[in-house]
Amino acid sequence: MKRQLGLIQGLVAMILLVFVLITGKAKFQADILSLLPQNIQTVVQDAESHFFDGNKRHVFISFSGTDAKLSHDQFFSLSQKNPWFNVKAIELDLEKSVQFYLPYQGVLLADNFLKALSSPESYLLFASQKLTEIVNPFVSASIAQDPSLSTAEFVEQAFAKNDGLALEDGRLITTSSLKGQQQFIIIFTIDNEALNVNKAITVAQEIKQVIHQVEKQYPESVVKYSGVLFHTAENSSQAKFEMSFFGGLSLLAMLVMVYFVFRSKTALFAVILTIMNAVIYGFIALALLFDSVHIISLVFGVTLIGISIDYCFHVLTELHNKKPSLTMVNKSIFLGFISTALGYILLTLAPMSFLSQVATFIIAGLVGAMVCVFTLVPTISSSKSELNNSTLDKKLANLIKLIKKFQGRRVGLLIVVSGLVFVSYLLIPIKFNDSIADLNGSSATLISNETFHQKTLSGQDVKRLFILGSTIEQVLQTEEAIRARILALSTELDVTPQVKGISDWLPSKQRQNDNNKRLKLAQSNDVFSSWEEATGLEVTINTSAPLTYQAIKNSVIAPYVLPFIYVGLNSGLGVDKENHNDEFVSLLQLSNITTAQLVSIIEGFGGQVIPFDKAENISQIMNDSRESLLYWFMLALIMFSLVIWIRFGLKAACNHSLALVLSVSIALMLSYMIQGPLNLFNVLAMMLILALAIDYLIFYQYRGTNKFNVLAISLSALSSLFVFGVLIFSKTPAVYSFGLTVMLGIVSIFILAPLSVVNKEEP
Amino acid sequence: MNISFAKMASHLFVLFYCVFSLFSINSAIADNTVIPTTSADKVSLSVEQVENRLQINQGGFVSQQGDFIQRKYFKVLKKPFLSSGNFVISNDEFIWKTRKPVESAITFNNGELYFKDNSGSKKAPAQASTIAQLLQHLIAGNFTALTNSFAFYDDNNTANCVTLKPKTSSMTAFIEQIILCGDKQVDEFVLFDKNMNRTEISISYNKEL
Numbered sequence: 001m002k003r004q005l006g007l008i009q010g011l012v013a014m015i016l017l018v019f020v021l022i023t024g025k026a027k028f029q030a031d032i033l034s035l036l037p038q039n040i041q042t043v044v045q046d047a048e049s050h051f052f053d054g055n056k057r058h059v060f061i062s063f064s065g066t067d068a069k070l071s072h073d074q075f076f077s078l079s080q081k082n083p084w085f086n087v088k089a090i091e092l093d094l095e096k097s098v099q100f101y102l103p104y105q106g107v108l109l110a111d112n113f114l115k116a117l118s119s120p121e122s123y124l125l126f127a128s129q130k131l132t133e134i135v136n137p138f139v140s141a142s143i144a145q146d147p148s149l150s151t152a153e154f155v156e157q158a159f160a161k162n163d164g165l166a167l168e169d170g171r172l173i174t175t176s177s178l179k180g181q182q183q184f185i186i187i188f189t190i191d192n193e194a195l196n197v198n199k200a201i202t203v204a205q206e207i208k209q210v211i212h213q214v215e216k217q218y219p220e221s222v223v224k225y226s227g228v229l230f231h232t233a234e235n236s237s238q239a240k241f242e243m244s245f246f247g248g249l250s251l252l253a254m255l256v257m258v259y260f261v262f263r264s265k266t267a268l269f270a271v272i273l274t275i276m277n278a279v280i281y282g283f284i285a286l287a288l289l290f291d292s293v294h295i296i297s298l299v300f301g302v303t304l305i306g307i308s309i310d311y312c313f314h315v316l317t318e319l320h321n322k323k324p325s326l327t328m329v330n331k332s333i334f335l336g337f338i339s340t341a342l343g344y345i346l347l348t349l350a351p352m353s354f355l356s357q358v359a360t361f362i363i364a365g366l367v368g369a370m371v372c373v374f375t376l377v378p379t380i381s382s383s384k385s386e387l388n389n390s391t392l393d394k395k396l397a398n399l400i401k402l403i404k405k406f407q408g409r410r411v412g413l414l415i416v417v418s419g420l421v422f423v424s425y426l427l428i429p430i431k432f433n434d435s436i437a438d439l440n441g442s443s444a445t446l447i448s449n450e451t452f453h454q455k456t457l458s459g460q461d462v463k464r465l466f467i468l469g470s471t472i473e474q475v476l477q478t479e480e481a482i483r484a485r486i487l488a489l490s491t492e493l494d495v496t497p498q499v500k501g502i503s504d505w506l507p508s509k510q511r512q513n514d515n516n517k518r519l520k521l522a523q524s525n526d527v528f529s530s531w532e533e534a535t536g537l538e539v540t541i542n543t544s545a546p547l548t549y550q551a552i553k554n555s556v557i558a559p560y561v562l563p564f565i566y567v568g569l570n571s572g573l574g575v576d577k578e579n580h581n582d583e584f585v586s587l588l589q590l591s592n593i594t595t596a597q598l599v600s601i602i603e604g605f606g607g608q609v610i611p612f613d614k615a616e617n618i619s620q621i622m623n624d625s626r627e628s629l630l631y632w633f634m635l636a637l638i639m640f641s642l643v644i645w646i647r648f649g650l651k652a653a654c655n656h657s658l659a660l661v662l663s664v665s666i667a668l669m670l671s672y673m674i675q676g677p678l679n680l681f682n683v684l685a686m687m688l689i690l691a692l693a694i695d696y697l698i699f700y701q702y703r704g705t706n707k708f709n710v711l712a713i714s715l716s717a718l719s720s721l722f723v724f725g726v727l728i729f730s731k732t733p734a735v736y737s738f739g740l741t742v743m744l745g746i747v748s749i750f751i752l753a754p755l756s757v758v759n760k761e762e763p
Numbered sequence: 764m765n766i767s768f769a770k771m772a773s774h775l776f777v778l779f780y781c782v783f784s785l786f787s788i789n790s791a792i793a794d795n796t797v798i799p800t801t802s803a804d805k806v807s808l809s810v811e812q813v814e815n816r817l818q819i820n821q822g823g824f825v826s827q828q829g830d831f832i833q834r835k836y837f838k839v840l841k842k843p844f845l846s847s848g849n850f851v852i853s854n855d856e857f858i859w860k861t862r863k864p865v866e867s868a869i870t871f872n873n874g875e876l877y878f879k880d881n882s883g884s885k886k887a888p889a890q891a892s893t894i895a896q897l898l899q900h901l902i903a904g905n906f907t908a909l910t911n912s913f914a915f916y917d918d919n920n921t922a923n924c925v926t927l928k929p930k931t932s933s934m935t936a937f938i939e940q941i942i943l944c945g946d947k948q949v950d951e952f953v954l955f956d957k958n959m960n961r962t963e964i965s966i967s968y969n970k971e972l
Contacts, residue, residue, distance in 0.1 A: 094936055095957055125881050128865045131835055132846040134894050134964070137937035140956045144839045173892075536841040 006375030013280045020287040027292040044466060047566035047585035059227040060453045063184040071214045071221035072171055072184035078210045084203045087188045096556040098141040098155050104547045105146040106519055107512035110157040113150050117522040124530040147537035158504045174456050183456055195232055204233030226450040234442045238731055239295040246726040253722040254309055261392055270377045271312050274369050278308035281368025282361040289360055297357035304362050306723030308369030310716035315373045317708040319381050330374060332702050337366055339694035346632055346687050400710055403754045410755045421665045433677035434622035463598050464612040465588040472549045475586045476508035478608055485601045501588040502564040505557060512546040626680040633686055640694060648701055656697050659756035664689055667745035681737040689745030696753040717750040806917035810906045813915045813925050817945045819904035826853035829968040837960045857899040871895040904949050
């Protein structure tokens, strides 16, 4: 009956596996940004996607050094035959842009123009300056219709702020140079498909090959690359390697261990079958429940092998008992599963979505392992012959002797260990440092290239603000109020702060109205008279209809403006009919502003102005999650203690709780000593230690220090050590931290668990 | 008064003729006789042909300094807008200082652009970098560098002049064509913008640096 059930579940699992593979439901991704927590405010989240999602597909290649220009051209020429190379020709239609703004002369004034209106002399100087410029396309295109040059200056200022790049001889160059050297930049956009795990690796490789060719031909040039593509490629290659290497290595170590202990092929087969069943269950659950599976979830998921094999060990060792009692073992396994599953469910409390995937994979996998060990394993390994391994028997006897010796001195030992842990925490206070970088296993070269490109393109100390409002007018007025504060601040600074946003292209209606009044006042004060005399031109000031967002959104300048505004229409009336349910978010980019200055600039705006720093936000969320996880750990510990108290009494509850707290404390302290400041992933490891430790405690409590129980627990601990131990070789800091703390925790609980057992129930 | 139709017509003709003549004279005063070449006039030239034609060999370029006079002819201006100043040019530096009517300076040093206007503003105009480099190449007669952005044509009107037509979008955005004239060194060039306004720059050299 059991065998039939086991075979049926296996068959169903195989059918489901084939189904998810054939229907393509199993999709993988390695985009590091998708791991990040989402903002709670929907409108801010949508605005964030609007402003930054397009950037994910950009690839940046920069060229510097003596042969910068030649290497730029060579890269361009070599890349053109590749399908991923998609450079949009930059068409700067200044003429059309000026023509678009000309009907609004009289309401649009740039800062410099406003300053020039102070007197006829300053205006004459300003206008003469414009005309002495050898070529000024803005003046040339507008002077006939707008002799005041206000339109020319407004459009010129808007374009000047457009970005840190200029076009020179068809090449993009950075307007800021590094150590007197000109930087050439190529920016191209890859397809969304190219960010898929396998495709990303291939495309990144091809790009690097072209760079290698260029560097070989021009050794004096320095070529740097950056973009999400490279992070995806590096992280997915790394994850693939780690999954296959770590998974393979720990599996091999465990199989060797199984063969060494049981000396039987059926035991090996049982172990392999349990792991396979577990992995298939986990994989099917992931494929069915999630749109796409993050590859880093699978790296963490390697731990399934270590936990699922434990169940098999308990059944296998019991089956080799003279009087096997599988009911007791199954009861222990089930209780262990519940506790482990609860531990993993706690992982989903963390803000990172991939942890839900890890929890799903492990819990479903453990169900698979449990079904397998309850049905198939007893039928294929029912030899009922005692273990015949004298070396193992000898070692096991020594271990039990040692455990019993420790148990005899448990009070003294627990006091000493507790004292040591307490003193160590007093002397070495643990520090925490959560950072987005923990999730990134990318190479130092790529991270440094990215920092370099960010500085080159956006300048130093770049800060971003989200301006929220229920109308565009409200958003624009807030932007202008912030600009005014920055302008006031800039008089005290050595480096002029730069501001970039939608209000460069579209002033608020209030501002436009003020501008018109300023112009009319200037005209009545004869500010333009000297200029008119010098040139014979006649400046007339009209009161034109104000420029609106509706006019801009389908115009020639829309590509410059729309990236800075997110329109969330909730009324369904369309953007022409704004109502109070609509939400508008603009992006204001500031540079040369320190964090302290930013705090004073946005003071008093409340929720209307949100500083946007993805890395900082994530670090903060990770920090908050870590703190909340500590509370959840305490709660889980209390709940576990209550269960033990009810089931085994107060003394057992106190002893078990102490063992758990000590194990976790030792694991954290040793991790801190080895790793340095701890992070969220060390704390997440605590939850897993708790889940695994409960297993050991329950098994010791139920089955005591009998030979088969000690053997099963020792094998479990060893297998977990293999699985979690290899994670410390991971290049992803999060995986390393997690593996290190779990490994140290397992060693601690393996030693402390038998010391905490009291009033043991003999089977 | 009974004036015949023929007489009235002849008076109107004379009046129209006078007005037209005055307008033409005014235009001629305001507008110089330099006109842009049309496509029909064009005969393509190589860098070597341009160098031979103007007897300029960029290989023999030495650092120069001198003065310039700039005349800006806008269709809406009754008379050209004059400005003047001086310049310094070498292989790795270019300084273009306008002295009158307002002071400003563009310095292009090792690929880095510095700008200063009469108000002390250091914010360079959007196109300053491209223009500074263009001027540097034009005055130095560096046709090899210019060939990346321009095609050269024979100017049928004058033996010592060539026409440069931009071939990259960064140049066509604000330059329609350039007529460059010189004999052994660049003496004058005329830039026509997209609106066919033109800027004439006459150069006089002081001495070799």
